[in-house]
Amino acid sequence: NLHGKTALVTGSTSGIGLGIAERLAAAGARVLLNGFGDPAAALAAVGQHGGKVAHHPADLANPDEIAKLFTYAEREFAGVDILVNNAGIQHVAPTESFPVERWDAIIATNLSAVFHTTRLALPGMRQRGWGRIINIASVHGLVGSAQKAAYVAAKHGVLGLTKVVALETAREPITCNAICPGWVLTPLVQQQIDARAAAAGSSEQARHDLLAEKQPSLEFVTPEQLGELTLFLCSDAAVQVRGAAWNVDGGWLAQ
Ligand code: NAD
16 A cells, blocks of 8 residues: 555656556555656546646656756655656667667666666655665666667666665665566567568567567566556565566566
């Protein structure tokens, strides 16, 4: 039961972030959404659970905007108790031709943003004596895949940061953990399916090939499943889960 708690879910206007935001709202949390695009549908989906919900459009690649997001959270929600670092982007290209601008954007959004939100959230969590930091990393925090230099480097970095923050909060009722999903069918992955569709012959075939390459279950992980795990990590039962990298990947990492 998360009544009285405020959750900030970064990148929650679509995909995994939205699924997690909905689950936390259903459990009674107030939710601050963030992300690009029109937030109306996300606000409606999260708002139907009856608790307070708002959206802030901060660009997580920009530390000044992250500071503004936290000023807003302090003013409108009296701070952040549950921080879900979920905003992320992808670019697929060989290392020698990887666009430098994409490298910088991915490191800023997928890695540096997690440092900035964490350093800004911790003082309030300590003051209120409770906190949960949940980083949506990836199986690519633990293994590599060709053509994903920036993403794999950033996600490995997120797991390192998760461990450090878990150690620094080890004697407090604040935990920091990472969730490492395999393939989840969201706009981020649909782009990769679309890019493969021509070569595969059809979108259906491209989707099958994508799963068959890495994910033995041949089924996508869902945002709802990740929402349930996030909720568990927020529970009292999970208080000794600290610094973990919890894969939810249809068997990807068992190979
Ligand atoms: P998505 O594209 O559906 O959603 C990404 C969200 O982040 C959107 O709300 C978008 O507006 C927001 N966003 C992007 N850049 C931002 C920025 N600079 N500032 C603020 N918001 C920004 O993607 P998704 O698949 O739901 O991915 C969410 C997270 O899960 C990412 O960190 C991704 O790396 C991770 N992940 C996804 C998969 C997968 O298979 N989809 C697997 C493992 C990990």
